[in-house]
Amino acid sequence: MKKQENITKRVALYARVSTLDKGQDPETQLGQLRDYAQKRNFEIIGEFIDYASGTTLDRAQYKLMMAAAKKRKLDVVLVWRYDRFARSTQALVNAMKEFQSMSIDFISYQENIDTTTPTGELIFHVMASLSQFESSLISQRVKAGMARAKAQGKQISRPKLHITKLNQILELQKTGLSMNQISIRSGVAYGTVYNYLAKNKK
Numbered sequence: 001m002k003k004q005e006n007i008t009k010r011v012a013l014y015a016r017v018s019t020l021d022k023g024q025d026p027e028t029q030l031g032q033l034r035d036y037a038q039k040r041n042f043e044i045i046g047e048f049i050d051y052a053s054g055t056t057l058d059r060a061q062y063k064l065m066m067a068a069a070k071k072r073k074l075d076v077v078l079v080w081r082y083d084r085f086a087r088s089t090q091a092l093v094n095a096m097k098e099f100q101s102m103s104i105d106f107i108s109y110q111e112n113i114d115t116t117t118p119t120g121e122l123i124f125h126v127m128a129s130l131s132q133f134e135s136s137l138i139s140q141r142v143k144a145g146m147a148r149a150k151a152q153g154k155q156i157s158r159p160k161l162h163i164t165k166l167n168q169i170l171e172l173q174k175t176g177l178s179m180n181q182i183s184i185r186s187g188v189a190y191g192t193v194y195n196y197l198a199k200n201k202k
Contacts, residue, residue, distance in 0.1 A: 009075040011042035016050040016084045029080035081110040094184050
């Protein structure tokens with residue numbers, strides 16, 4: 001994942017200000033990020049700024065930055081604070097896993113999460129473990145709830161995926177992506193992707 005230190009790394013700065021707070025100015029974030037990039041001798045290849053709520057999926061600049069990452073146009077993603085970047089810890093971990101698969105480092109300025117360093121990478125793995133633990137707890141609660149409902153005679157069934165979503169999963173698989181990446185890009189739970197591809201293989 002690490003690149004040679006004598007090569008100047010290309011960094012993308014990402015900032016987001018909420019539409020709910022009209023008084024926010026992205027320069028508050030970007031000024032500190034530019035200074036940090038200069039101190040690290042990073043080459044800034046772009047500044048991506050979204051004016052959107054943290055819960056929305058429709059962030060045009062975020063999508064542009066991710067597209068640049070997939071085209072290997074950058075080596076580092078630098079954000080002011082991780083809640084400016086991701087909607088939840090799980091969303092952050094998923095994005096960082098995708099960056100990791102592309103050998104792209106991630107730095108959150110305020111939290112001092114920096115995967116270019118051993119300490120920062122350790123923090124990422126701890127976050128990923130906690131996120132997985134949280135996911136497991138939720139899964140156990142759901143299963144317990146389904147078992148209780150079944151015992152009470154209620155019909156339990158999961159809604160079927162639409163055919164267009166199933167086709168999207170198959171097309172993504174053909175590109176050679178991992179199941180985790182397919183899950184992220186399709187917006188379908190990892191377990192559902194795994195089960196569907198396993199059945200389709202048979």
